[in-house]
Amino acid sequence: MDILCFFHKMPIIKKVITKNEDSRAVVVDFQNGKIKSQECDNLESSLYRSEDGKRIAGVTNGSLLYTGLIDTDNDLYNNFLLVHNKVTGKVRLIQVDCCTVSACLDKKNNNIMDVSEASASNSITELNKQFGSKRSKRSTEQRERLNMDINTVKEQLEETVSNIKIDETDTVSTAPSENDNVYRPKINRDASTVDQVYNLEDIVPMSVLNTLSEEAVEIIEDADLTKNSLAPFISKSISEILEYAPDELKIHRITIFLYINYLIKFMNTPVKNFTKKFILCDRSPQVNNHILDNYSIITASHNRTRPLTMKDKVLCSILVLAALAMDYEVNIEALAKDFKIGIKKAMEVSRVLAFSPSAKNKNVVTLKLPLPEPVSFSLKRKRR
Incomplete structure (x- = not known):
């Protein structure tokens, strides 16, 4: 129980x-x-x-x-x-x-x-x-790569900063560096007239420019710039040439701006398009080869590339060419828009090329004598 x-x-x-x-x-x-x-x-x-x-x-x-x-x-x-x-x-x-x-x-x-x-x-x-x-393994490895030792980075940064010497007495370097000649055209600081400061053939030979004469004549005879694929800066400049320039100078000056137009087109073309069959200027093989040979390089794999340093070189060439074709004045604002850079950057480069700001228009620079003191590409700012 x-x-x-x-x-x-x-x-x-x-x-x-x-x-x-x-x-x-x-x-x-x-x-x-x-x-x-x-x-x-x-x-x-x-x-x-x-x-x-x-x-x-x-x-x-x-x-x-x-x-x-x-x-x-x-x-x-x-x-x-x-x-x-x-x-x-x-x-x-x-x-x-x-x-x-x-x-x-x-x-x-x-x-x-x-x-x-x-x-x-x-x-x-x-x-x-x-x-x-x-x-999960892949994502874990990716997260680990992003993890940084803060103390190590801090020590490396302190060591790097300690090795930097800053000249606090100067805001801008006035001595031209050795690399400046790679980017900017040869300048004659002993020139007695403004037309002697820069030589056109140091940038592009007349034999190359003359191959664009036929295109320039077509523009003069037609006077309709919409038919040509011209950048706004180029179109406006050629319109001023057609209206104000002497007849004997029109063809020469328009060929210069046509060459500049191909330079702008070159800089706005993606590097991936630089194949062996790439043609920048179909109107003139000489212009096509001159721009590709002077503003791009051939890599070890026989491909054409455009280093970032070439952007400064092209901008220097455009500024000088435009000044030679427009009575030594360049509208920096209009050029900067087509070249896809800031006005401040364009102004900075124009100073290196001995241009001075215009007293009439803050967006225009002029080439005049006496030339200002030489300025280097390597700008140094005061430590704050």
């Missing part, structure tokens, strides 16, 4: 819950100790699947990483977690997997990894690198 009463009071198993492998909970056992109850709230865990299909459990407390293999193939029986409801007296059996985790070891030194300053996110990163999918 006593035995019957004992069994009558025992809870009744109302439900047995079994799940597939990926959905089952995991009971974790720590190999080298026990987790204190107050430390449970600081634990983070996750499940991973290795490349050979095995499941890996990972647990971290923010300072140490524990991993273990969930091996269900060698289990002789199923593991269940018993959940008892004291109010209803019902019991549920929930199938679980078991895993023993141990501290993650450094494979090189066979010692426990030094993670005294590691965070939980670093532990998860380590798990992703070892057991994550290809996509």
